[in-house]
Structure formats: structure tokens, C-alpha cells
Amino acid sequence: AQTVTQSQPEMSVQEAETVTLSCTYDTSESNYYLFWYKQPPSRQMILVIRQEAYKQQNATENRFSVNFQKAAKSFSLKISDSQLGDTAMYFCAFMRSGSQGNLIFGKGTKLSVKP
């Protein structure tokens, strides 16, 4: 079975600085997808970024980028120029590429951006 581990329950960063959230996963699959979701206090789950395992190039979305290390089964999220609106829970998630399965989430990291 696949598992997703986020080892940092809470983190904080000063506004405008850079922060990296860690995620590791365990799978025997070779093809899969990885995601980072953001959950602000409003509870809405918002997709931040997605990475296909077969792509070597790290995904980027504006201030958000990932460091995908397939051999190490690591998928960290870097937030540059942190903004107060980035304050939220961040969840790493895994999905197999086969015909079955669904999103498997980590326990989350609570990020606080301080002014």
C-alpha cells in the first residue's frame, strides 16, 4: 500500500522569505502522480501543483515549485516570496496511474506566514 509522510506538523516563515515543506512517500509503482494541496481556514482544498513521476523536470507554478527526487521518493514544495495569504494547511498527495486508486494524502503541514 502507498503511504505519504509529511514530517513537519507546523512551520512558520516571515513574509517575503522562502520556505520548503517536506514530503516523502512509499510505493512500488513506477508511474504515478504527486500533488500539493492547500487548505486555508475556509476549508476549501485547492490544488497548488502537480508532478508526473515520468517527468524529470520539476513542476513550477508562479511562486510554487517542487523538488522531485524519484529515487529518494521525496517531493518537497518550495514557496518563494511568501505572502500572508499562503497561511494554510498544506497536504502532499499521491495517486497511482493505473485504472484503480485515488488520492492518498499525508497528514499535512500547518504553515504560518508572519508579517
Add this chain to the structure above:
Amino acid sequence: DAGVIQSPRHEVTEMGQEVTLRCKPISGHDYLFWYRQTMMRGLELLIYFNNNVPIDDSGMPEDRFSAKMPNASFSTLKIQPSEPRDSAVYFCASSFGRIPNYGYTFGSGTRLTVV
């Protein structure tokens, strides 16, 4: 599009009562997922549907839980009888395809409190 719509946003009920949570997916989406979020267990998949047919209900905790999708625009999750340990936030999500390019679209969740 108004997104995935869940109702009610909050529900407080007494132990033993029946609870029905509702979800309207995004029009055109063919997959619908029900997740439960608790502090202890994080986000867990309960059940998902494809074209209104339940595909995997292995996450449904026990027979007290049931889910239906009578048509493409509506799904319910019912708990009967409810217990205090069912207290959680229940999310509905939908997607076009099982591995959509932009992840699942989540509703804002229903916070259920069973007293």
C-alpha cells in the same frame, strides 16, 4: 461554474440520529469522491463513483455509512445511526477523468458534530 457544492456547511446532531450530507458535483465531471477529514486520521477516502456507479467503497467505515448517486448532479452520504466518533469534516470532490490534469475539485466540506 459554481464549483462543487456541499450542504449543509455545518451539522450538529444527537447520537443515534440519521444524518444526510449532500453534494452537487461540477457539471460534466464523471467522477465523484467522498472524503472524511479528522485530526487523528487526516483525509481518508470513503467511496468514489464513476458515471454514478460506486467503484470502491472499501473506505466506508461500517454499515452505518451509505452513499448514493442517483444522477450525475447529486450524491448523498448518509450515516444512520450517527455516533460521536463520526464527528469530522466530510468533503465531496469531483473530476473529469480519474487522473485529471488539474486534480480534483473539492467542495467546502460539511463539518459534522455528533453530541
